[in-house]
Each structure stands twice: as structure tokens, then as C-alpha cells.
Amino acid sequence: MEERIQLKVKGLVKRFGSETVLDGIDLDVHKGEVVVVLGPSGCGKSTLLRCMNGLESLSEGNIFLDGEEVSSSGKKITMLRQKIGMVFQSYDLFPHKNIMDNITLAPVKVQKRPKKDVESQAEKLLKRVGLWEKRKSYPRELSGGQKQRVAIIRALCMNPEVMLFDEVTAALDPEMVREVLDVMLELADGGMTMVIVTHEMQFARAIADRVIFLDGGNIVEDLPPEEFFTAPKTQRAKDFLQTFAYEKRRTDTN
Amino acid sequence: MGLNFDFIVKYLPWYVDAAILTVRVAFLGILFSLVVGIICSAVQYYHIPVIRTIVSVYIEISRNTPLLVQLFFLYFGLPKIGILLSAETCAVVGLTFLGGSYMSESIRSGLESVEKSQIESAASLGMGKVLTMKEVIFPQALAVSVPGICANVIFLIKETSVVSGIALADLMYVANDLIGLYYETDETLIMLVLFYLIILLPISAFASFIERRLRYAGFGN
Ligand SMILES: Nc1ncnc2c1ncn2[C@@H]1O[C@H](COP(=O)(O)OP(=O)(O)OP(=O)(O)O)[C@@H](O)[C@H]1O
Numbered sequence: 517m518e519e520r521i522q523l524k525v526k527g528l529v530k531r532f533g534s535e536t537v538l539d540g541i542d543l544d545v546h547k548g549e550v551v552v553v554l555g556p557s558g559c560g561k562s563t564l565l566r567c568m569n570g571l572e573s574l575s576e577g578n579i580f581l582d583g584e585e586v587s588s589s590g591k592k593i594t595m596l597r598q599k600i601g602m603v604f605q606s607y608d609l610f611p612h613k614n615i616m617d618n619i620t621l622a623p624v625k626v627q628k629r630p631k632k633d634v635e636s637q638a639e640k641l642l643k644r645v646g647l648w649e650k651r652k653s654y655p656r657e658l659s660g661g662q663k664q665r666v667a668i669i670r671a672l673c674m675n676p677e678v679m680l681f682d683e684v685t686a687a688l689d690p691e692m693v694r695e696v697l698d699v700m701l702e703l704a705d706g707g708m709t710m711v712i713v714t715h716e717m718q719f720a721r722a723i724a725d726r727v728i729f730l731d732g733g734n735i736v737e738d739l740p741p742e743e744f745f746t747a748p749k750t751q752r753a754k755d756f757l758q759t760f761a762y763e764k765r766r767t768d769t770n
Numbered sequence: 771m772g773l774n775f776d777f778i779v780k781y782l783p784w785y786v787d788a789a790i791l792t793v794r795v796a797f798l799g800i801l802f803s804l805v806v807g808i809i810c811s812a813v814q815y816y817h818i819p820v821i822r823t824i825v826s827v828y829i830e831i832s833r834n835t836p837l838l839v840q841l842f843f844l845y846f847g848l849p850k851i852g853i854l855l856s857a858e859t860c861a862v863v864g865l866t867f868l869g870g871s872y873m874s875e876s877i878r879s880g881l882e883s884v885e886k887s888q889i890e891s892a893a894s895l896g897m898g899k900v901l902t903m904k905e906v907i908f909p910q911a912l913a914v915s916v917p918g919i920c921a922n923v924i925f926l927i928k929e930t931s932v933v934s935g936i937a938l939a940d941l942m943y944v945a946n947d948l949i950g951l952y953y954e955t956d957e958t959l960i961m962l963v964l965f966y967l968i969i970l971l972p973i974s975a976f977a978s979f980i981e982r983r984l985r986y987a988g989f990g991n
Pocket residue numbers: 532537555556557558559560561562563564
């Protein structure tokens with residue numbers, strides 16, 4: 517990991533009507549760093565990621581990518597979004613396009629890259645996740661786990677500098693979670709800068725360079741994973757981890 | 771019921787001319803209806819201020835007045851303020867005025883059926899508004915809109931029968947004329963029905979073919 521700051525969040529406030537969801541977030545993500553964002557449901561994890569990608573306007577504060585500001589309107593945002601890939605819980609592949617066309621659409625039409633180049637990049641990635649045979653299939657013909665891996669490849673083929681993942685395994689059957697997480701682990705090993713929201717605690721622990729714990733609109737913990745999972749500083753983080761420990765005990769006895 | 775075939779043969783050309791007129795008026799009216807519909811639905815979909823209000827007023831007026839009244843307004847009303855349109859122009863304009871709102875509602879329901887997450891997913895890939903419309907929203911919207919559009923096309927062709935009310939010699943007008951002149955009611959009416967069927971059946975068949983194709987394509991996650 518280098519010391520260069522790739523993504524900088526400064527004094528981010530996000531309100532929906534009178535409700536303040538994010539209340540002054542400061543966060544620096546360095547190049548090659550993997551930041552996992554944890555927190556109770558509704559604490560604003562998705563909102564934080566959506567702000568980073570300019571899908572939500574900021575009530576206050578700024579977000580910078582490589583020192584350039586991300587603002588949610590204008591031409592600049594579409595430029596910047598090409599450098600920030602985002603993968604959602606619901607995959608959101610384009611249902612009327614086959615897998616290969618889903619992947620090549622934006623690189624060809626937005627980045628104006630030669631179709632051949634994008635296709636050979638897609639071929640490499642599809643082969644790596646075992647989905648090359650599915651290139652002509654439509655999204656409806658794929659399982660959830662397969663769709664999610666395609667969604668990740670689709671984002672990767674834009675050659676982004678940062679990847680944002682919002683609970684990408686939450687909608688998947690347990691046996692498909694692994695195949696998606698493996699792809700993300702491999703990405704992290706390859707040095708991709710990543711911000712990940714997840715409810716998979718073991719995965720979080722394995723992939724994170726840093727764990728951010730969000731609660732009440734603020735970052736209340738910012739620790740290396742070992743420290744966060746073994747010795748969290750705040751009671752709220754302890755309570756949060758406790759809920760997962762409980763689930764774990766339950767499944768162990770079954 | 772003995773049919774008078776001499777009569778049918780003699781007046782067949784009248785019907786052919788009338789059918790050509792009916793098809794011409796319907797074709798132009800439907801074409802312009804689609805243009806108006808695309809524009810109005812886009813205005814509503816993108817919530818363009820002010821124009822959007824005008825569009826919804828137009829849609830309410832268009833959907834809640836009979837075509838014959840709209841035609842009377844164009845044909846008898848406009849000349850009073852110095853605007854003279856031929857009967858055929860009135861018919862096309864009237865049909866467009868009526869059809870535009872129906873097309874707009876069909877297209878809009880298609881546009882609005884496309885999930886917001888699809889648009890965000892396109893945005894997160896750096897796609898701009900125009901590209902997103904062309905590549906993501908429009909193709910998915912079309913699949914939803916087509917059955918409604920097809921129904922509108924058939925509805926509008928049938929509505930052309932009203933243009934006889936402003937003395938345009940369409941199928942309905944010719945039939946009326948012949949009944950008035952010769953009292954050969956059976957022949958006249960049978961010909962009328964046949965000619966409408968000749969026009970409408972192929973279109974209906976084509977429409978259900980397209981709808982079936984779309985259902986097979988039936989994307990949906
Ligand atoms: N578009 C919106 N309009 C109004 N309120 C919103 C909107 N989006 C999110 N919120 C609110 O903001 C808060 C944070 O939502 P967010 O989706 O970011 O939470 P989250 O941490 O991702 O939760 P989860 O773990 O359940 O996904 C919630 O209270 C939610 O109701």
C-alpha cells in the first residue's frame with residue numbers, strides 16, 4: 517500500500533429531509549487500501565458509498581478522487597464515475613443485453629475503447645471466474661452468484677481506480693457467497709483500492725486493511741481488523757459484534 | 771338474403787378509394803401521434819417544469835373529449851378565427867391530437883416501469899443521460915409499451931370512422947352515402963365491415979406477433 521490518498525471524504529454531511537444520516541464524515545482511503553465499512557442497519561453505509569459515487573448529492577462537505585472533486589452534477593461526474601466502479605446488492609445487469617454486451621457497453625460507448633480490446637479483457641476475466649461459457653447468455657439465465665460476478669467484471673472492465681461494493685453477497689444463497697467473495701479477495705490481492713460494505717464478518721476480517729465502524733452518522737471506530745474484532749473501543753461496536761457472535765453460537769449448535 | 775352482386779361490383783371502386791383515404795389519414799395520424807407521444811412522455815418522464823403542466827392539461831383535454839368534437843372544433847371552429855384547414859388536414863390533426871395523449875400514456879408507463887436501479891447502474895458506469903436512455907431505458911421500456919401502442923394503433927384506425935362527420939369520404943362516409951342513395955343496406959354494410967377487417971386484421975395479427983416475440987424475449991431478471 518502506498519501513502520498516496522486516492523479517495524478523500526471531507527466533512528461529509530448527508531440529510532434526507534430533516535433526518536441527518538451522515539453527520540460529518542472524514543475518511544482518507546489510500547491507494548491499494550481495502551476499507552471495510554461496518555455498522556448497524558440504517559446507519560448510512562449505503563448512503564456513504566452512494567455519495568462517493570455521486571449518486572447522492574452531498575448536503576455538506578466534499579469528496580475527492582485523486583485530488584479532484586466528485587460533485588453529483590455536470591459532466592465531471594461522468595468522467596469521475598468511470599474511475600470509481602460500484603457493485604450493488606441487486607447486481608443490476610441490463611436484462612436485455614447478453615453477458616458480453618453488458619460488460620462491453622460502457623467501455624466501448626463511454627470510454628470509446630476498441631470493442632476488440634474490451635472483449636479480450638472481458639474474456640480473461642470471465643475465464644478467471646469460470647463464466648466464459650456464459651458470455652452469450654442473458655442475465656435471467658444466470659444464478660445470483662454468477663450475475664454478481666459478471667457485475668464485478670463489468671465494473672472492472674472500466675479499469676477503475678477504486679471499487680465500491682455495497683453488500684454484494686446479501687441477496688445470494690449461502691453456497692454462492694463464497695464464489696463472489698473469492699473474486700473480491702483476488703482483487704484485493706491484486707492491489708485494487710476498495711471500499712466494502714458487508715455483513716460477512718469473517719470475510720471482513722480476512723480482506724480488510726482497515727475497518728470503519730459507522731454509527732449515529734459518524735465514524736466511531738477506525739481500526740485494523742484484528743484490533744476491531746478482538747478489542748473494539750466503543751460499547752456500540754461491542755454490541756454490534758455481539759449480535760454476530762450470537763448468530764454464530766446458534767449455527768454452531770445446530 | 772339475396773345479395774345484389776352487380777351493386778357490389780359497381781361500387782367497389784368507391785370503397786377502394788375510401789379505404790385508401792382511411793388508411794392514409796390513419797397512417798399519418800398514427801405517425802404524428804407517436805411523435806407527439808414520444809415528446810410528451812419524455813417531458814413527463816424527465817419532469818421538465820412548466821412544459822410538463824401544459825402536457826398534462828393537453829392529455830386531459832385530449833382524453834376527455836370525443837374525436838368528433840375535436841374535429842368540429844378544427845373544421846368549423848378554426849375558420850371563425852381565420853384558420854382554414856382542408857377536411858383531410860383536420861382529420862390528421864384531430865387524430866394526432868387524440869392519439870398523441872394515448873401514445874404518451876403508453877410510452878410513459880413503459881419508461882416508468884424501468885427500475886431506478888437500472889439507471890443508477892448505468893450512471894455508475896459513467897454513462898450519460900442520453901446514452902442511458904438509448905441503451906438502457908428505451909429498449910426495456912419498449913417491451914412494456916408495445917402492447918399499449920399496438921392497441922392504440924387499432925383504436926385510432928377505428929376512430930377514423932368519425933371523420934365522415936366533417937364530410938371526408940372515408941369508408942364510413944361512402945357507406946352512409948350509398949345507403950342514403952340506393953337503400954342497398956345489406957350490401958353496403960357488409961362491404962363496410964369487410965373493408966375494415968381487411969385493414970385491421972393484418973395489423974392485429976402483426977401486433978400479436980410482435981407481442982409474442984417480446985414475451986419470448988421476456989428479459990426480466
Ligand atoms: N432516498 C432516501 N430518502 C430518504 N431517506 C433515505 C433515502 N435513502 C436512505 N435513507 C435513509 O437513510 C438512512 C441510512 O440508509 P442507508 O441505506 O444508507 O443505510 P445502510 O447502513 O446501508 O443500511 P442497511 O445495512 O440496512 O443496508 C436510513 O434511515 C434510510 O431510511
